[in-house]
Amino acid sequence: MAEPLSRNRISDVMAAVRKRIASRALAPGDRLPSIRRFATTAGVSPSTVVEAYDRLAAEGLIRAQRGSGFYVAGAGLPPLKLAEAETPKARAVDPFWVSRQSLDTDAAVLKPGCGWLPADWMPDAALRRAIRGLARGDSDLLSYYGSTQGSLALRRLLLGRLAEEGIEAGRDHLMLTSTGTQALDLICRFLLRPGDKVLIDDPCYFNFQALLKAHQVEVFGVPYTPFGPDVASFEAVLATERPRLYITNSAIHNPTGATLSPQTAYRVLNAAANSEMTIVEDDIFADFEPEPSTRLAALDGLDRVIRIGSFSKTLSASARCGYIAARPDWIEGLVDLQIATNFGGPSPMSSEIIAQMLAGGGYRKHMEELRRKLVRARRETADRLARLGVEPWLTPRGGFYLWCRLPEGLDSGDVAQAAVAEGIVLAPGNVFSVSQTAARFMRFNVAHMLEPRVYQVLGEALKRAAA
Amino acid sequence: MAEPLSRNRISDVMAAVRKRIASRALAPGDRLPSIRRFATTAGVSPSTVVEAYDRLAAEGLIRAQRGSGFYVAGAGLPPLKLAEAETPKARAVDPFWVSRQSLDTDAAVLKPGCGWLPADWMPDAALRRAIRGLARGDSDLLSYYGSTQGSLALRRLLLGRLAEEGIEAGRDHLMLTSTGTQALDLICRFLLRPGDKVLIDDPCYFNFQALLKAHQVEVFGVPYTPFGPDVASFEAVLATERPRLYITNSAIHNPTGATLSPQTAYRVLNAAANSEMTIVEDDIFADFEPEPSTRLAALDGLDRVIRIGSFSKTLSASARCGYIAARPDWIEGLVDLQIATNFGGPSPMSSEIIAQMLAGGGYRKHMEELRRKLVRARRETADRLARLGVEPWLTPRGGFYLWCRLPEGLDSGDVAQAAVAEGIVLAPGNVFSVSQTAARFMRFNVAHMLEPRVYQVLGEALKRAAA
Incomplete structure (x- = not known):
């Protein structure tokens, strides 16, 4: 028989796998290397690896999972861990650290690292008026699940x-x-499968990374410039990696506050079209712009661009309501997916409150006042940070973030760890950076930077870190 | 060279793949058979298949996706379609059909197929009182995202x-x-990966199937008896398939209205422990029981049983709020996952409304009244259905469903299609059945069965279908 399968080679592969399992390099539930990869690495034929895996599976040490590969046997696959640490206290300064510190610490903690405006900047009176209106509202609205696409009143306004x-x-x-x-x-x-490639800005909103980790996709970053993504890098990564999706903010980009220029928008959209890539434009900060800038969804007309947004930054984060604008056939599939996984969308009560607040002329006035206050807050914060040697990367046209460079030699993660001990939550640069190249940057929420204590503690942390 | 790779065999494999793509048996984005499976089916060596796939990939006809296999090239993978049909009108009577018909048709349509109580059975006055209280509530509650685990007041009550x-x-x-x-x-x-095995009751709440389809897992059904899952089948499927998860309702099972017996609960839990399987106990109908029955979570003490629930059936579906009770280390991971994918949980405003309604003595009275009304409605509905030859499978201890057998020769899917044309949404048996063996069954919501028109149209549909 000319069969080249050598019993020795099969034994070698089996022994190598056994050793990795014994040393816990492969833990119960871990996926074994694919047959092709193992064969290439070990310099043996794929059939040798197939035979070795099959024998190990027969022994019960590993198990085949249909359509997915081989896994180390044990108590099923381990649960999907998104954060690295085992306990909240031991957590590293990762995207979850910022979210949890911002959301779960009490009102005494100052939060220049958080992603929302202080309650007294929000339209409290209009919100209470809308809630009182709801208390007199239709019984069906108060009791029922609501329609699958959500409140018609709010959709009309949108x-x-x-x-x-x-x-x-x-x-x-x-x-x-x-x-x-x-x-x-x-x-x-709807659009991605594990292993797919997704492009995000570097830096970008930290929770994009957390979300994409949950989807088990491969993430690529494109450097962000004051005019949008760096077009040469964007085109290069599309050519080499052909990502399925690009996620971005066009207006008042988080964390930099930059705005997409018309030329960049045009080239980004063309490159996406050539590469058959879909773009998600998260427009959550749009209403903070002094006047509208170029939008990918407007250039494209909701063909390959999907628009998303919410009202958490402008009206109320407690109401919990967002939206998707996209091709009708995609909306159809997304509605099914939302039924299957959430049995519908937002609370119809919340949607009604949001619709009431958007419908009146009060919303425009509220946003004008917010923009005015934020111009002042951005200037004051920049001035006071400058005295500490902290400089904005860019002067944003609007919004509540300043993306700042710390004095040389400082690591913003260390500063954030020190500050949290003093009751201040900061948002260090690397939680926003796929490439982990923003260690000297920090995102400041200017609406939470008006208290002198922030600068004191920040100054001390900077001094200590420099010492 | 003793290499047994034959150029002819490689060409044969390549030709076979090309043919399948040309005939659209494999469409752009479809996954090719695994190397091992193709090799076994075609009677060639795995290395032959590897070589053929690699050559086709070099030609650009297919592409390798890291850790996942080979896919037919084209415009990326197709979006995840959960429903079969392309337009809502062309939709088959599947789980989405019932959800969409129930949720999206207007108030003139009668809905004995829906999964909620009529608005005038719900605690309207208490709900409005809670909303008015909210309008006088704390500004932080009205504006902020809230803590990652959700309202402390509501968690304390739970x-x-x-x-x-x-x-x-x-x-x-x-x-x-x-x-x-x-x-x-x-x-x-958190617990599943595509291809994992999951066990559900047959019949069970139809949206469990829709949800599991979104997770791309392999679903097994266990026949449901008046005392819970059939224990012999349950033990057998655990032994042969070793599913990772079992999802069930213990109290007032949907759609049958049956209740888990203590003996069945004990054996189910033992079998799960022996098989290292996790159980999700969805307790959404619990408060409709006249007195509490055996619960898996209580026997087990939240070790391998996860308890979930919501307030949509008892207080308001519009408020949108549910909960998970589980091992603390799992809650920790689930909270991360909820941050990543939803940036937190329910609306803090909704949680406050629910907490207010649960806290007072009014809740117990409301549920007592509901149970009294439902005893009467179940009896009346059963009497009137009996005159049409429609018989309940079981007389439930509580709740608002009657799971009924239609007269011989009828298909409940056909009846439902005919009824919807007359403005009546029904819930035909097979949308609840993994094995599709419930074509003669129908789930009736007794709270929506008080109008004579339902019986008229039902009688006519039954007559027509029998003709």
Whole structure:
């Protein structure tokens, strides 16, 4: 028999796998290298690896999972751990650290690292008025699940806003979601599979990375410039990696505050079209712009661009309501997915509150006042940070973030760890950076930077870190 | 060279793949058979298949996806389609059909197929009182995202209810979720991987199947008896398939209205322990029981049983709030997952409304009244259905469903299709059945069966279908 399978080679492969399991390099539930990869690495034929894996599976040491490969046997696959540490206290300064510190620490803690405005900057009176209106509202609205695409009143208002941007969309282009994050999550579930490639800005909103980790996709970063993603890098990564999806903020980018320029928008959209890539444009900070800038969804007309947004930054994060505007056939599939995984979208009560607040002329006034206050807060914060040697990377046109460079030699992660002990939550640069190249950067929320104590503690942390 | 790779065999494999793509048996984005499976089926060596796939990939006809296999090239993988049909009108009577018909048709449509009580059965006055209280509430509550595990007030109330069941749980055993469905979805994301095996009751709540389809797992059904899952089948499927998860309702099972017996509970839990399987106990109908029955979570003490629930059936579906009670280390991971995918849980405003309604003595009175009304409605509905030859499979101890057998020769899917044309949404048996063996069954919501028109149209549909 000319069969080249050598019993020795098979034994060698089996022994190598056994050793890795014994040393816990491969733990119960871990996936073994693919047959092809193992064969290439070990310099043996794929059939040798197949035979070795099959024998180990017969022994019960590993198990084949249909359509997925071989896994180390044990108590099933381990649960999906997104954060590295085992306990909240031992957590590293990762995207979850910022979220948990911001969300779970009490009101005495100062939060220049958080992603929302202080309650007294929000439209409290209008919100209470809308809630009182709800208490007199229709019984069906208060009791029932609501329709699968969400409140028609709110969708009509959103369609009007899209039309103002020049996006001609109908009712079947739009659905409401529990949150802006859930909007993105549904899209990822709809379009991506584990192992797919996804492109994000570097830096970008930290929770994009956390979300993509949950989807087990491969993430690539494109350097962000004051005019949008660096176009040469963008085109290069599309050519070599052909990512399935690009996720970005066009208006008042988080964390930098930069704005996409028309030329960059045009080239980004062209490159995406050539590469058959879908773009998600998260427009959550749009209403903080002094005047509208270029939007990918408007240039493209909701063909390959999906628009998402929410009302958490402008009206109320407690209401929990987001939306997706996209091609009708995609909305159809996304609605099914939302039924299957959430049995519908946001609370109809919340949607009604948001619709009431958006419908009146009060919303425009509220946003004008917010923008005015934020101009002042950005200037004051920049001035006071400058005295500590902390410089903004860019002067944003709007919004509440300043993306700042710390004095040389400082690591913003260390500064954040020190500050949290003093009751201040900061947002260090590397939680925003796929390439982990933003250790000297820090994102400051200017609306939470008005208390002198922040600068004191920051100054001390900077001094200590420099010492 | 003794290399047994034959150029002819490689060409044969390449030709076979090309043919399947040309005939659209394999469409762009479809996964090719695994190397091992193709090799076994075609009677060639795995290395032959590897070589053929590699050559086709070099030609650009297929592409390798790291850790996942080979796919037909084209515009990326196709979006995840959960429903079969392309348009809502062309939809088959599947789980989505019932959800969409129930949720999206207007108030003039009668809905004995729906899964909720009529608005005028719900605690409208208490709900409005709670909303008015909210309008006078704390500004932080109205504006902020809230803590990652959700409202402490509501969690305290839930811990009290768990303690009444004999479940000693602390704060770190509990988290709030956007909905009961989202609770289950998070658990599936946490514990399952595509291709895993999951066990559900046959019949069971139809959306479990829709949800599991979104998770791309392999679903097995266990026949449901009046005392819970059929224990012999349950033990057999655990022994042969070793599913990772079992999802069930212990109290007032949906759709049958059956209740888990203590003996069945004990054997189910033992079998699960021997097989290292996790159980999700969805307790959403619990408060409709006249007195508490055996619960898996209580027997087990939240070790391998995860408890989920919501308030949509008892207080308001519009509020949108669910919960998970589980091991603290799992809650920790599930909270991370909820941050990543939803940036937190339910609306803090909704949670506050639910907490207010649960806290007072009014809740117990409301449920007593509901149970009284439902006893009458179940009896009346059963009497009137009997005149049409429609018989309940079981007389439930509580709840609002009657799981009924239609007269011989009828297909409940056909009846439902005919009824919807007459403005009546029904829930035909097979949408609840993994094995598709419930074509003669129909689930009736007795609270929506008080109008004579339902029986008229049902009678006509039955006549027509019998003709």
